[in-house]
Amino acid sequence: MPELPEVEVTRRRIAPLLVGRRISSVRTTRDSYFFLTKPASLKRNLVGRDIVDLGRRGKYLLAQLDDGKRLMMHLGMTGQLFSQDARSVRLLSASRRSSLSPAEQLRFEADEHTHLSLGFEDRGPRVFFRDVRKFGKVRLLRRGQSDPRLDKLGVDALEASGQQLFRLTRKRKIAIKNVLLEQSVIAGIGNIYADEGLFLAGIRPTRRASSLTRRSCEKLVESIQEVLLRSIESGGASISDFVAPDGRDGGYQDQRRVYARGGEPCPRCDAPIRRLVIGQRAAYFCPRCQG
């Protein structure tokens, strides 16, 4: 479940394998809704281009090309962007692993989930974009062209202020947790960091958004940023599929306080962590600490 920290860790570690290299070959799976730009068009437009920069907005990655075009990528739920040299069991399903020898498991071969594969003129390692559930997206933007998905994004979570959150929640009657998940309000927060941030701020996820005071909004944004930064430092959260571009697991899954810890004792007060479904999504919180 790549959220801002996982996308940022991906950006930092894949950038050295993209920026400054010239694309010489593009392989894809067959067309599907994963491709906002058709595979044939991707190939046509990418081959021969240099990548000059790799940026991030919310959970989107944007690779800047030397001709002014941009490659927009979203990792969805299970997207993995990584080097051909990466080694990780997370790059192979359990059933696939079971039919391979230990030596074979160490060599990743592009499989049916590897929707985009870039080769480079320098003949160094290829870069793969793999996504089992295909909730990810890739699109080529022409020079100066934007995408409605980017246009709708709110302020990046690392740059948000409590003041902004306060203003944007005044008319919102739904649970604060659901507002945090809206990328049009603050971009980059997903289920894990919404729960973790709310825990750190001592705010119950079901709390009606408009009932938060200015002070609570400030505390909440500070808490979310603290959690996001700590996760980036630890390499992101490898709870199910996330793996860094070099094949390393993140470390934040072990630091998490409440997310996916239903029934376990609260790290602050020992009360059992509760699990609720809010807006069709699981939410974890401490019923005692989060008043």
Next chain:
DNA sequence: ATCTGTCCCTGGACGC
């Protein structure tokens, strides 16, 4: 403008 429900997808966990 805001909110709710549904859908896309696949692998893994779990129960029988």
Next chain:
DNA sequence: TGCGTCCAGGGACAGA
């Protein structure tokens, strides 16, 4: 061992 069922969830979209 194998099969069926449920769950995970980011985001687009339709309809209230």
